[in-house]
Amino acid sequence: MMKLYYAPGACSIGTHFLMEEMGLTYDTGRLDLKQGDQLKPAYLDVNPKAKVPALVRDDGSLLTEFVAIAFWLGRTYPEKGMIPEGMEAEVRTLEMLDYAVATIHMQGFSRLFRPAKFARSEAEHDWVREQGRAVVDKAFGIVSERLGSSDFIMGDRLTLADAALFYVLFWGVDRVKLDVPENLAAYYARLRARPSAQKVFADEGIQFS
Ligand SMILES: N[C@@H](CCC(=O)N[C@@H](CS)C(=O)NCC(=O)O)C(=O)O
Numbered sequence: 115m116m117k118l119y120y121a122p123g124a125c126s127i128g129t130h131f132l133m134e135e136m137g138l139t140y141d142t143g144r145l146d147l148k149q150g151d152q153l154k155p156a157y158l159d160v161n162p163k164a165k166v167p168a169l170v171r172d173d174g175s176l177l178t179e180f181v182a183i184a185f186w187l188g189r190t191y192p193e194k195g196m197i198p199e200g201m202e203a204e205v206r207t208l209e210m211l212d213y214a215v216a217t218i219h220m221q222g223f224s225r226l227f228r229p230a231k232f233a234r235s236e237a238e239h240d241w242v243r244e245q246g247r248a249v250v251d252k253a254f255g256i257v258s259e260r261l262g263s264s265d266f267i268m269g270d271r272l273t274l275a276d277a278a279l280f281y282v283l284f285w286g287v288d289r290v291k292l293d294v295p296e297n298l299a300a301y302y303a304r305l306r307a308r309p310s311a312q313k314v315f316a317d318e319g320i321q322f323s
Contacts, residue, residue, distance in 0.1 A: 128281030
């Protein structure tokens with residue numbers, strides 16, 4: 115059986131959400147990043163990158179990187195409809211997926227959550243956080259424009275891209291309490307209310323204040 119390695123509330127929550135949306139059967143392995151589980155030999159044997167998400171597939175091989183895992187899941191189970199049909203819709207889905215992960219997460223939230231990774235001196239950490247915040251604000255504006263009044267980012271069906279937006283909006287709205295454009299807040303509220311999201315929050319033990 116496939117096994118998803120995740121850490122509660124980390125970006126892996128997007129993969130977890132996607133696998134629930136797809137109705138897949140899988141095991142999970144939970145890591146506590148604050149306790150440094152990702153750096154312990156038991157996990158490094160699984161994933162030498164020391165990151166989540168990581169997916170061990172049925173054949174025992176490991177797949178890492180949010181975008182690659184999402185793409186593999188979408189292609190492996192085409193009947194779940196997570197990759198829209200047609201070259202243009204497919205590439206627009208990948209474009210948004212990559213924007214959420216490579217820009218909103220890695221360039222934006224990484225600076226907000228881990229400023230010490232970007233500047234050695236503590237005096238510069240607020241400046242780093244501001245840079246991260248600016249990346250996130252600009253990107254949420256762009257996503258909001260793209261979303262318009264649609265139910266999902268690609269229109270009327272949930273796709274891989276919504277799973278990536280789910281986790282960056284979870285961070286933005288529920289963790290950092292950012293003001294996001296109204297249509298984006300409503301979209302995240304709809305995603306968050308889905309049974310798959312509720313199950314993932316419960317499984318990961320996410321508490322809301
Ligand atoms: N490029 C990777 C990034 C994964 C990543 O940054 N995961 C974080 C959690 S959100 C992590 O495992 N951090 C552990 C650490 O940095 O020690 C992906 O897209 O999957």
